Amino acid sequence: MLFRDVIGNTLIKKELLRVIKSGRIPHSQLISGPKGSGGLPMAIAYARELLCKGVGKSAESCNIKISNLKHPDLHLAFPVANSSEVKGKIISSNFITSFRDFFDHSPYGSLYDWYLHIGIDNKQGKIGKDEAEDIIKKLSLRSYEGGWKCLILWMPEKMNSSATNKLLKLIEEPPKNTVFLFVSESPMFLMDTLLSRCQKISLKKVSIKEIEKSLIKKGHSIEDSRRAAFVSNGNYNKALSFLKGSENDILFEGWFQSWVRSAFKVKKNKEAVLELIDWSKKISKSGRETQKSFISYSLEVFRQAMLTNYGLPQITNYTSSTDFNFENFSKYIGGSNIEEIFVELEKASLNIQSNGNPNMVFSDLSLKLTRLIHKN
Numbered sequence: 519m520l521f522r523d524v525i526g527n528t529l530i531k532k533e534l535l536r537v538i539k540s541g542r543i544p545h546s547q548l549i550s551g552p553k554g555s556g557g558l559p560m561a562i563a564y565a566r567e568l569l570c571k572g573v574g575k576s577a578e579s580c581n582i583k584i585s586n587l588k589h590p591d592l593h594l595a596f597p598v599a600n601s602s603e604v605k606g607k608i609i610s611s612n613f614i615t616s617f618r619d620f621f622d623h624s625p626y627g628s629l630y631d632w633y634l635h636i637g638i639d640n641k642q643g644k645i646g647k648d649e650a651e652d653i654i655k656k657l658s659l660r661s662y663e664g665g666w667k668c669l670i671l672w673m674p675e676k677m678n679s680s681a682t683n684k685l686l687k688l689i690e691e692p693p694k695n696t697v698f699l700f701v702s703e704s705p706m707f708l709m710d711t712l713l714s715r716c717q718k719i720s721l722k723k724v725s726i727k728e729i730e731k732s733l734i735k736k737g738h739s740i741e742d743s744r745r746a747a748f749v750s751n752g753n754y755n756k757a758l759s760f761l762k763g764s765e766n767d768i769l770f771e772g773w774f775q776s777w778v779r780s781a782f783k784v785k786k787n788k789e790a791v792l793e794l795i796d797w798s799k800k801i802s803k804s805g806r807e808t809q810k811s812f813i814s815y816s817l818e819v820f821r822q823a824m825l826t827n828y829g830l831p832q833i834t835n836y837t838s839s840t841d842f843n844f845e846n847f848s849k850y851i852g853g854s855n856i857e858e859i860f861v862e863l864e865k866a867s868l869n870i871q872s873n874g875n876p877n878m879v880f881s882d883l884s885l886k887l888t889r890l891i892h893k894n
Contacts, residue, residue: 519562519585519625525732525754526556526724534564534719538571544717546689546698548674550705551721554753557701558672559625560721565592565668568697580663587618590662593669595653597629597643597676601636608644609652626755629673629703630766630811640805642871645677650684657688657696666695674700675707682709689715723752733757749835751818766808768839770815773801775842777816777884784888794884802876809876813867817860823848824856827894855893862886 521531537543549557549564562584569591570580583589595610596617604612613636620627620635633639653669661667671677677685689698689712700716702708726747732754733743738761750757759767777797783790801809822836826848838844851859866883870876 519559519566520581521563521567524556524559524563526728527551527560527721530560530719530721531563534560535567538564538567543568543697545692545696546700546716547719548700548702548705548708548713548716549719549721550702552723552752553628553703554626554750554755554757555721555723556626556754557703557721558621558670561670561672561699561701562587562621562625564699565589565670565697568666568668569663571665587614587621591665591667593653593656593667594672595645595649595669596632596672597645598636598649599638599641599643601638603637607648607652608646609649610645611652624755624758626758628755629676630807631755633805633807639807642806643676645671645674645681647678647680647684649677650681653685654688657693661695666697667693668697668699670699670701672701674702674712675704677708679709682712686711686715724750724754725752726750729754729757733761749837751835766811767815770812771839773797773812774816774819775838775840778847778887778891781884781887781891785892791885791888794888795881798877798880798884801880806870806873806876809870809880810867813863813870817863820851820856820859820863823851827852850891850894852894855890858893859887859890862890 521535524531549561551557566581566584569584569589570577580589584592587594594614594617596613598604598608598610598613600608606612610617616636617632620632624631624635627635629643630639633641633643653671657667657669674682692698698716700708700712705713705718729750729752730743730747733746734740738746742761746757746760749760777794780790780793780797783793801812804812819836822834823844825831825834826836826845836844862883866879869879
């Protein structure tokens with residue numbers, strides 16, 4: 519992964535190169551940005567520049583090792599959980615082969631994509647105390663190739679307080695020539711003690727033009743690339759999923775449309791509540807990460823509906839693959855109910871995150887939706 523392979527955020531790439539050239543490299547850095555903005559590819563490209571700088575004739579070999587995520591001085595940590603294939607200590611080292619394959623096929627992939635890749639979408643991955651101890655053990659060793667050592671910790675928001683506290687001393691007093699790169703999509707969930715020790719690097723959404731150009735370069739037609747870029751809302755992973763006809767998006771679309779149709783019926787037919795109860799039972803049988811991803815999907819659809827209702831089609835990108843009349847639906851979403859709808863969806867997501875009973879969470883959310891959807 520080279521900087522030229524990372525889409526967008528040109529100014530950030532130039533600044534990172536300038537920092538390396540100056541030799542004044544912060545030992546702890548937080549690369550944060552919205553989903554699909556390329557935080558992980560950016561961190562890998564940065565690590566490559568750092569680890570392969572000044573290696574002379576070994577540069578080609580170094581680049582290959584970084585591309586394959588097999589450089590001995592490049593350490594990776596990411597959220598994991600016990601799976602059917604890996605049991606015992608829940609640490610990244612036991613999943614590294616799977617992570618290399620995941621990054622090779624989906625460098626812009628989401629956390630949910632990673633969970634699906636290793637078959638733990640019904641669990642909640644974490645970065646725990648055992649992981650922190652493993653990191654400390656690895657970084658206490660001398661550099662294998664005599665230069666820098668680099669730890670990339672992907673999704674530190676999934677690191678519990680025990681792991682964070684264990685790493686803080688190492689971050690405060692790191693071994694010589696050691697760099698920590700934290701790659702986050704939700705830095706607001708990180709502990710203040712960690713945030714205060716990091717230099718912040720904020721990525722922006724990838725522009726529609728840059729996404730379109732990249733997709734065309736990959737061999738997609740101009741028309742398909744343009745449409746995928748528009749729908750992506752700056753999320754390159756979403757653009758790729760759109761072109762692939764992502765099964766999850768199709769699944770979530772079906773769930774959402776069934777949900778709101780039943781919610782509309784309740785006003786005239788109270789028995790439609792039974793449909794919502796059945797719907798909630800169906801959703802509750804899916805994994806928690808799938809449930810949270812569906813709530814995120816719903817938040818975005820409601821946001822798009824509000825924009826459509828306010829007559830702003832130029833900045834909306836929702837397209838339905840069914841006969842669902844999105845324009846008519848959007849008339850019911852506006853200033854009088856959008857805030858409450860968002861609050862209830864976010865509350866439901868938090869309850870799922872906290873291991874609440876999903877059937878009760880979605881049943882409660884559905885009943886509230888029947889009232890809110892007619893409030894506008």
